[in-house]
Amino acid sequence: MASEAATSAVSASASKSAASAGPSRSPAYESYLRGLRRRAMHIQAWQVGLVVMLLVLWEVAPRMGWINPMLTSYPSAVARTFAAMFEDGSLVTHSWVTFVETVVGFVGGMVLGTLCAIALWWSSFLYRILDPFIVVLNALPKIALVPIFYIWLGDAASIYAMAIAVSLFVTILMLYTGFQAIDPDKIRLVQLFGASRLQVLTKIVLPGSVPTMISALKVNVGLALVGVVVGEFQAAKAGLGYLITYGSQIFQMNLVMTAIVVLAAISSLLFVAIQAIEATVLRRHGGGGAS
């Protein structure tokens, strides 16, 4: 879905620049542009075709008895479940729960991670002490903590904790590395104007790290969703992760597949949103460092 959006954006910008080029276009350039458009259309057609092929195969294979429909369900059955759950409102409720938990999780992970990275930047002594622990915690599979979080924090809080835990340490490491990569001459520049350490942070280090923060955000959206779903497997009374476990326990593959489709939609939505933020912020930011 995201890649479709990206290709259509590319073709849109290509046609826009072609329009602005004015009347003096040579036939060779015209045919080059036509070639570009044709190629973009081919790629999109293949992407749609692939989805259709997969859906047809998924519908046909169980009906022909090639595979057991108990294990896979059918797209038509999934669509019926989807429609029914949409009508009685339960789908919206469960999706909303998961969506909110994910957003809270990655915003929490970002904010907490940024604060930790600032603390480490502020005191290199602290960084030297904590560095090995952060590396180990980052490498630790956070999924292993789900039962502990459930026992300590209960059902609701443990899901948020999971979403934050999954993204926190990556954020700290990414941002700290970004802070360290700031051109030391830019820091000297503001120090020459008498800047305090806080001013170095707010005038140089934080604004200079905006591209790093966007990359961290992109990584975190995916990770937070993983954290939330895994947390819901264990703890929840609602949410798409809960639907997946519940559906598999009662052997209702329709339910499981519906939840997975919605999850894919949510992750695409979040990814597209982050891409939009990235495009606007980086344009205002000067398009990265030319210096």
Next chain:
Amino acid sequence: MLASSASAQPAVAIRDVTLNYFTPERETLALSNVSLRVERGEFVAIVGSSGCGKSTLLSMISGLLRPSRGSIEIDGRLVSAPSPRVGYMFQKDTLLEWRTVLDNVLIGAELLGLDRAASHERAIDLLTRYGLGEFLHSLPSQLSGGMRQRAALARTLCPEPDLLLLDEPFSALDYQTRLALSDEIAAILSAEKKTVILVTHDIGEAISMADRVIVMSRRPGRIKSEHDIRFPSSGETRPSPFHARKCPEFSGYFQTIWDELDLHQVQ
């Protein structure tokens, strides 16, 4: 320019400055017993091979770095921290790419807490005079290398420093831009009657721009010799850097300083 040299107090007085710094591997003597007087309105160039400590000396004059021994005074006052009366230009333009050109120029005023309206006016005036009037609200990434370095000069001059420290400000530019820009900057600085210390490894740049060239030895950095640069052939006034390069005196100075630098031993 030389009229003020008789006055008692120099703009910069460096007395017996020594600097050593430590790394876990070794102790390095970077500068050894450097003494130098720079008069008000004088343009002094310091040349030396890379690693001779000339940039370190500039950092100490700016107040970012303290000497291990000795003292540095600006206008009779001991340097202990960066001062708004000293302007510094880096090798790279160090423009902040997320700020517009105008906001880049105003960063000094912002941090020093200077009057907003007056600084704003001065920044616009400087940028307009340096040919960047149409680019006030552009981002640095939209400027060429020479324009970026002119914007950096405007940023340095906006808080009206008396002393300018130039740390190889042209070395990141291509040759043509470098010649054109050093001409422009020399004209701007002599019109504003600033005291300037230029650090460079480019002998031609030093001779063409400075009233006096200081040659530093390799590590530990020491002052090896000093050369007053005069171009009697071009009359009373000092020629522009571009014309100075064509004066008959130029090649003589160049040869003398080249021999003293012993560059061929380095690379």
